[in-house]
Amino acid sequence: MITEADILKALSVIIDPDFKKDIVSLGFVKNIAIEGKQVAFTIELTTPACPVKEEFRRQADEAVSALPGVEKVEVTMSSKTTASTSKDHIPGVANIVAIASGKGGVGKSTTAVNLAVAMAQTGARVGLLDADIYGPSIPRMMGLAGYKPEIDHEAKTIQPLENYGVKTISIGYLVEENQAMIWRGPMVASALNQLLTDVAWGELDYLFVDMPPGTGDAQLTLTQKVPVTGAVLVTTPQDIALLDCRKGIDMFRKARVPALGIVENMSQFICPHCGKSSAIFAEGGAERLSQEYKTEVLAHIPLDIKIREKADEGTPIVAAFPDSEQAAHYKRLAGEVARRVSIQNNRKIDIPVMIQE
Numbered sequence: 001m002i003t004e005a006d007i008l009k010a011l012s013v014i015i016d017p018d019f020k021k022d023i024v025s026l027g028f029v030k031n032i033a034i035e036g037k038q039v040a041f042t043i044e045l046t047t048p049a050c051p052v053k054e055e056f057r058r059q060a061d062e063a064v065s066a067l068p069g070v071e072k073v074e075v076t077m078s079s080k081t082t083a084s085t086s087k088d089h090i091p092g093v094a095n096i097v098a099i100a101s102g103k104g105g106v107g108k109s110t111t112a113v114n115l116a117v118a119m120a121q122t123g124a125r126v127g128l129l130d131a132d133i134y135g136p137s138i139p140r141m142m143g144l145a146g147y148k149p150e151i152d153h154e155a156k157t158i159q160p161l162e163n164y165g166v167k168t169i170s171i172g173y174l175v176e177e178n179q180a181m182i183w184r185g186p187m188v189a190s191a192l193n194q195l196l197t198d199v200a201w202g203e204l205d206y207l208f209v210d211m212p213p214g215t216g217d218a219q220l221t222l223t224q225k226v227p228v229t230g231a232v233l234v235t236t237p238q239d240i241a242l243l244d245c246r247k248g249i250d251m252f253r254k255a256r257v258p259a260l261g262i263v264e265n266m267s268q269f270i271c272p273h274c275g276k277s278s279a280i281f282a283e284g285g286a287e288r289l290s291q292e293y294k295t296e297v298l299a300h301i302p303l304d305i306k307i308r309e310k311a312d313e314g315t316p317i318v319a320a321f322p323d324s325e326q327a328a329h330y331k332r333l334a335g336e337v338a339r340r341v342s343i344q345n346n347r348k349i350d351i352p353v354m355i356q357e
């Protein structure tokens with residue numbers, strides 16, 4: 001006779017590498033069903049983008065199959081994304097992740113778009129808010145330029161537009177191109193406020209916010225206004241960009257927003273002719289920066305013409321070529337971001353957040 005206790009005991013050898021506890025104590029094992037020699041159960045993770053999902057499935061199958069009397073094991077992997085509990089939420093939104101950079105042109109929007117699509121491909125419910133009011137590039141990159149969102153004037157809500165499984169909103173959908181560029185400060189502030197409060201997102205696991213570049217007052221206000229779970233800092237390897245990135249990190253520190261990590265974009269040049277990679281800029285800068293600030297390098301994204309071409313065409317590389325090497329970088333990044341958010345949300349785990357001063 002196989003018992004539930006036998007199964008739980010067998011599964012308790014599987015350790016979650018982030019929470020450093022076994023999956024039974026963490027409460028991940030659900031719905032155990034035993035029928036003769038057949039066993040079925042569910043492992044419920046804290047995010048559908050869990051990087052060790054398949055490894056857990058394999059280990060669980062192996063551990064339970066090894067029990068005497070078990071002939072068939074059916075493991076169902078599911079997830080319930082943990083929510084950031086530190087501040088008040090935008091209704092329905094479990095986690096808000098800012099994508100930021102210390103200066104413009106480092107590939108922040110390209111990273112945000114590909115990260116959002118990669119995250120959605122894992123089955124997560126994802127939104128992308130373009131808070132880059134002066135230079136909204138999300139509509140073009142998401143293949144939604146020229147589309148207008150529905151506005152319910154009575155309910156005072158804006159319906160986000162959707163493509164590649166990601167719901168998006170941008171000031172670029174609401175005003176003519178280049179018009180926002182001439183707005184004055186108060187108009188920008190009120191437009192941003194509206195995007196933050198009036199969008200009917202529905203249920204989201206992750207809302208990515210493509211922040212305006214730089215570290216001015218507007219950015220600070222935004223981080224204070226939006227209940228941000230954590231920030232992903234995008235930088236390029238050049239020293240000057242890293243210097244700007246430092247300012248970005250310091251800004252989040254002031255706003256008491258934890259840094260989830262650093263993305264080094266354009267870190268290697270991939271030659272479109274021979275496919276070889278060259279480190280054009282100095283190497284190791286992102287690592288040094290991450291050590292200094294006690295955070296992690298989440299990804300090194302190469303400088304690759306396909307990434308730019310696809311972004312310009314409005315089909316992010318992750319959607320255009322999901323099985324490509326380039327897409328794999330963003331998929332790994334999505335896993336790392338999800339992992340860091342889960343850790344961040346698990347209050348019991350003491351990770352080095354950047355709010356410690």
Ligand SMILES: Nc1ncnc2c1ncn2[C@@H]1O[C@H](COP(=O)(O)OP(=O)(O)OP(=O)(O)O)[C@@H](O)[C@H]1O
Pocket residue numbers: 101103104105106107108109110111132135137212213265266301302303304305307308309311312
């Ligand atoms: N890894 C990459 N490889 C090739 N081209 C890239 C890469 N990342 C970004 N680009 C290109 O670099 C340009 C700038 O990128 P992007 O608009 O994402 O930067 P940004 O930091 O959001 O800029 P801004 O802050 O001005 O909005 C774009 O043409 C984009 O296609």
